[in-house]
Amino acid sequence: MTAAQELAADVLAVLEEHGQTVAAAESLTGGLVVAELTAVPGASAMVRGSVTAYATEVKRDVLGVDGPLLAGRGAVDPEVAGQMAQGVRALLGADWGIATTGVAGPTEQDGKPVGTVFVAVAGPAGAGGVRELSLDGDRRSVRQESVRAVLALLLRELTENAGAKDTEHNGGNGCLQP
Known part of the structure; x- marks a missing residue:
């Protein structure tokens, strides 16, 4: 089992334990994050869906990122x-939104070198954060490490904010119990 597969299984176990859901907004990973999550048996109870926002216009028009x-x-x-994670959370009615955006290569983008990646998590009660990565390697390895990094960030948020409750409760079973 790869590190990403283990993280995906751990993330889903914690989400299931808390009756919460997740949605993904992916740019450079092009669906790899949600593929790892949905490869885990039983994922359909926790995974709301994903948006592959490869084009800038999709980030703006679908996810609501500021133009x-x-x-x-x-x-x-x-x-x-961060806005991608918040946008997909709202769009797909999930408790947690995760996002990846960056430069996988082979050339720089927007003046940013290959390997520059940002992963983000947005969750209940303002939980979440953004992490910057500076990755080495080819396109494949940058994308794979980005998947691992966003899942690790989500797992950290889930375990550190285990008591966080979402009063609007986006997704899940629609019932919050103390």
């Missing part, structure tokens, strides 16, 4: 990653 932010900084930006 002037995209125009000014480009898609490879920590605030963009």
